[in-house]
Amino acid sequence: MQEKHHVVVVGGGFGGLQLVHDLKGAPVRITLIDRRNHHLFQPLLYQVATTILATSEIAWPIRHLYRDRPEVTTLLGEVQGIDRAAKAVTLASGRAIPYDTLVLATGATHAYFGHDEWAHVAPGLKTLEDATTIRRRVLLAFEQAESEEDPARRDALLTFTIIGAGPTGVELAGIIAEMAHRTLPDEFRRIDTRQARVILVEAGPRILPAFAEELSAYAMAELGKLGVEVRTGTPVTDCTAGGVRIGDSFVASCTLVWAAGVQASPAAKWLGIDADRAGRAMVDQDLTAPDNPDAFVIGDTALIKQENGAPVPGIAPAAKQQGAYVARVIRARLDGQPAPGPFRYRHQGSLATIGKRAAIIDFGRIKLKGGLAWWIWGIAHIYFLIGTRSRFAVAWSWLWIYLSGQHSARLITQKEAQRRED
Structure with missing residues (x-):
């Protein structure tokens, strides 16, 4: 039997998990790679830092989340690079993970502006x-x-x-x-x-x-x-x-x-594409890397403009919308159907607490x-x-x-x- 289409997702944040969720039932096998074993609800992270919540209340083991999804394999590992010619993700351990479709949802870290x-x-x-x-x-x-x-x-x-x-x-x-x-x-x-x-x-x-x-x-x-x-x-x-x-x-x-400030992961460097000053990969309107339709970049790692010219913000709802959109694109490709139109971000509001x-x-x-x-x-x-x-x-x-x-x-x-x- 022909092996199922292999989707490799790097990053277990909001975008990556939404993508995996929305591919449930699709004729694919999925490998989800993250350097940590848990998904983190970042909007409440400050409450752990300020003694309101315990760590276990805002984080969940990724393996546990997909215990009932046999088509999903979870790997604990850190990506070092991507072999675009061989279509494989290289881990720090030296192992190469081949893919048919790659989704980079690797997030961002702190930016100290040169310090x-x-x-x-x-x-x-x-x-x-x-x-x-x-x-x-x-x-x-x-x-x-x-x-x-x-x-x-x-x-x-x-x-x-x-x-x-x-x-x-x-x-x-x-x-x-x-x-x-x-x-x-x-x-x-x-x-x-x-x-x-x-x-x-x-x-x-x-x-x-x-x-x-x-x-x-x-x-x-x-x-x-x-x-x-x-x-x-x-x-x-x-x-x-x-x-x-x-x-x-x-x-x-x-x-x-x-x-x-924040600095995006090295996804743009791995794919050999342009990035902005914050390191965000400049992707096409369907969230694919330029000239590389089998590689998607989503979430804080990606730079895509809204209709008003402003960048899509690096917040959880945006990452979730991008993960859902990429899942629709993958399903359409597998079904031989036309791809959905360009990604459109729907702003659902901004929230902040004071005390x-x-x-x-x-x-x-x-x-x-x-x-x-x-x-x-x-x-x-x-x-x-x-x-x-x-x-x-x-x-x-x-x-x-x-x-x-x-x-x-x-x-x-x-x-x-x-x-x-x-």
Whole structure:
């Protein structure tokens, strides 16, 4: 018997999983490759970093997700390159995985704009490891401040700086401020955690630039109520273990978090095609690589323009739409049917939270803010979680925090604490 058409998907994020889901029942066999064994719900990653959720509540083993799909093979491995002539994916182990159709959904990582040396002192937030690192540093800062005798050093330990005021930066700043000012004060004896400073830095003229100005202004005001210091219009020029330089001004701060930019995976380099400054592969309107119709690039890794000329944003709904579209293209090819028209992105709205009781939602003509927006934001995120257990666990965690003000994931292991002190 002739072997089924082999689809190799690199990346188990939103785009890759949507593609595999939508190919269910198609006459294909699928190999899904990822360098981690889990799918991560990135929109809630900041809540792991800020002690609201546990890692298991927003991540699921990929193998478990496809345990009932015998046509799907999951491989734990890291791609090193692509042999376009042989139509094979090369792994770091040296193994070559041949494909009939290739889909690269390899996402993006942090971009430090030429200052990769800042990564050690200002971690970004893209993985579970990043989230637990940030959580560890935030909690250890309070613990070390409790025993610190030097007032200047104590102030630096109680100063938290978030660089970049997109949704992730705003959400991190709001939750850290709430934790310092409302959750922790009764738990420490030698320090007043309400004296902690949370600084949000944005090089541009306003926070949340992707949102309407009125929503950005509302978020700015809400952050002010939480005690967050917002500095706009001045870029960060240096990051060190002792603090951050904002323009010409130095702020002593022992905990820095980077939320200012991303860099796409090397997919464009693997395929030998052009990329933009962020490394995103410039693909055709059907999401295929130019002159390579058997290779698709989707999600944060791809650059494709909307009808208004703006790039499709690197957010989960866009990746899911692209994964679904590529699945339709593959099905049409296998059925000998005309391919669907060019990919068209349908914007479903932008959402961001400010603390635990306020949010903003921009649906275009409809804009919401405040408590109602927060409830809609929460319902939307719970809906897209995988599995009833995760939905229940996250909903319960949020309800508990909403009613009690207590975060449930404030643990530091001894080994992690020692690593930080070293």
